[in-house]
Amino acid sequence: MSATTGLDYLSLQVSNLARARDFYCRVLGITAAPSSPPGVQVLRTRPVPMALRADLPPRTGTAGLGVALWLDCEDVDALHERVMQHGGQVELAPTDGPFGRMFTVADPDGYRLTLHRMKR
Numbered sequence: 024m025s026a027t028t029g030l031d032y033l034s035l036q037v038s039n040l041a042r043a044r045d046f047y048c049r050v051l052g053i054t055a056a057p058s059s060p061p062g063v064q065v066l067r068t069r070p071v072p073m074a075l076r077a078d079l080p081p082r083t084g085t086a087g088l089g090v091a092l093w094l095d096c097e098d099v100d101a102l103h104e105r106v107m108q109h110g111g112q113v114e115l116a117p118t119d120g121p122f123g124r125m126f127t128v129a130d131p132d133g134y135r136l137t138l139h140r141m142k143r
Contacts, residue, residue, distance in 0.1 A: 033073045035134060036086060040064060042131050043075045050109040051094075051138075052102070068094070086132045093137045099124040102138055 037043035044064045047053045053073075056065035062077040078086075096102045103117045103126050114135060115127035125139035 030071050033068075033071055033092075034063075034076050035074070035130075035132070036078050037075050037132050038078050038086070039131065040075060040077045046111075046130050047075065050106055050111050051136075052105065086134065090134065091137070092134060093125075093139055096138045096140060099126060099138060099140050102126075 035043070040062065044055065047064075047066060048055050054067040056067055059065040059074070064075040066073045066075065099117050103113070106113060106126075106128050112129040113126060114129055115125075115137075117124060117126040119125075120139075123140050123142040125137050127135055127137045129135055
């Protein structure tokens with residue numbers, strides 16, 4: 024019997040690749056891979072690799088709806104400060120939740136990202 028074993032790769036379709044790359048790399052501090060295919064920016068994330076992909080027309084509806092993206096970070100408050108300094112759109116200020124410290128920011132395409140540090 025064959026079964027899915029879990030998330031292996033995450034690719035977000037974005038309306039403006041350069042703007043998205045700037046947000047994820049400069050604002051959130053994620054490192055871009057040194058090479059990527061045309062129309063794609065591979066990001067160095069772990070444990071699941073991530074990429075930004077130029078929008079594949081035709082787009083129907085609004086991007087970012089119906090998806091909950093949680094990204095691990097080492098210091099929630101320091102990353103929140105960095106996001107604020109770069110003009111990020113914070114949707115939820117840092118708070119302590121059931122799984123640990125977290126805050127939520129919207130990326131340029133409207134994806135809601137919860138940045139968190141799990142309780143250990």
